[in-house]
Amino acid sequence: MTANTFRIGGDLSVRRLGFGAMRLPTGPGAAREASLQVARRAVELGVTLIDTAHMYGWGANEELLAEALHPYADGLLVATKVGIVRAEAPEGWKHDARPDALRRQVEQALRRLRVERIELLQLHRIDPVTPLAEQLGALRELQAEGKVGRIGLSEVTVAELDRAREIIDVASVQNRYSLFDRAHEPVLAACEAAGIAFLPWRPVAVGAPGAAAELAAVASELDATPAQVSLAWLLDRSPVILPIPGTGRIGHLEENVAAADLRLTREQRDRLDKTGTPA
Template sequence: MSTFSIGGDLLVRRLGYGTAQLTGPGYWGVRGDARGAVAVLRRAVERGVTLVDTADNYGPSIADELVTEALHPYAEGLLIATKGGVVRTSDNAWHVAGRPERLRAMCEASLRRLRLGTIGLYQLHRLDPDVPMAEQLGTLEELRAEGKIRHIGLDTITAEQLEAALELTDIASVQNRYNLLDRTSQPLLKLCEERGIAFLPWFPLGNGSLTSDPVCAEIAAAHGATPGQIALAWLLHRSPVLCPTPGTGSLPHLEENLDAAAVRLTDEDMSRLDALG
């Protein structure tokens, strides 16, 4: 499985695991049962995953707690990336909270829940339009100077916003929606490639929409794979900075996702898949 060095010093395998699917579907709680969630997390690491992406508002806070229960004490080389800056108060109510005192409190709460001395990658879940970017990133810089975080990431931004952020501080990663059928963030991906910044695409499987695409299905059949595996393999072939973290609460689905790293797409496959976007 190919690797990427986030921030220049955190080497991870590019196909990781995301915890969002472990909680819900309602506002609060575990999807299924906690024992199943713990088993999935442990199996992901057994299979070689070294990047686990979570957030304080998944559950809320429950995903962080499941990560701790399943994986602490953490294996050497395992990166637990988390996020702050968004508060969830119901199923469909999300509130951006980027004021310095809120960001600091969120980060310190994640440190306690995850039982970490330092969060390797701490991502601003959304830029708060009511707070200057310099204040939000300045708070994260302060936390980094205090040793509470190692690298800073951004979630759901434009290429222009990333350029502005890079004028203020080092950015190690971004997260935006990006998959085989949705490439709206292509300009951002290009900038990440130029600057050596990791791009963690969310909804890498298109939230299930990719399974019905006939081209994807045909290529999958030729490789003895599933359409979902082809979609993940396409991301891994598309750019060396793409680090997808598909999530699931199902052990069989986890195995399927991780097996995508072994799929070798031909140039012809890539041309046909590229034409879908």
């Protein structure tokens, strides 16, 4: 492990600043063409970790990435998530991590991504009505069959992470976390202690006026954007953090990737640390 890279699961090396594909439009026409260009530009800029999910367009996001990037460049990791399905509900989705449902979603992801093995597969949410051992046992079976390389979790507590680690080797955790949203600080600490990759989603959040002003001040000192400073803070916060900012615009993507080269002084880091209060 170096400052800019991390080995997921102890062996899969990626650059720590990744790309979240959720915001890429997948419909036909000019919007889709722009999405394809953004995905390709991310790889050109050296991004080696791209995050997607079955839930993002119910497979359409996975298909978009395959259209843009297959055959995949050596060292490129396209990670996906399963365990959420479309439903007639106010949210439009529901949990479904029954073994048969997980296997079905994984088989679909393999086909959509045009691969024989998903190197990092994350459980999008723990299904509250299916025993955890059955959910993770199904993923472990797929791993044993060679269809999954490493298994991760998303939106889990420390207790849930501990229980999961009794059943499987957890390679990653994807929880909401940012400069202004540190509710999952205990989970980050647990991941750091265990060498587990921590992928913060929504890594750039809006803070209260005073906190936002402090962020803007640091950004001005560094001739950077507040978003870039937020990402630089995450990279500096812990060596296990792998931010996955998303965007549908190439210019914004280029700004985000450039944040990997931004260096905070100790004094700037201390000021930023004080802007967020862990829950």
